[in-house]
Amino acid sequence: MGNQIVRPNQLAKELDVSLCTLWRWRQQNKLPQPIQLGPRLVGWKREVIEEWLDSQNNG
Structure with a gap:
């Protein structure tokens, strides 16, 4: 499931x-x-968004 795509909406x-x-x-x-x-x-790839959210929460 690493290839899940998140649409803008x-x-x-x-x-x-x-x-x-x-x-x-x-x-x-x-x-x-x-x-x-x-x-x-x-x-967006789900994994990219999750990494970005982690960086926002930790930074």
Whole structure:
């Protein structure tokens, strides 16, 4: 299950933020860059998000 992809709507819900906040964090490099799944489709690997959350909680 290491290849699970988290879509923007799901990630925003999990982080309890709006999609606008998610994209703003992405532009400000506060969030790991997503991977391109298609021309207009992005997502994040679950393991990358979990590592990022750990670093936010410990830093």
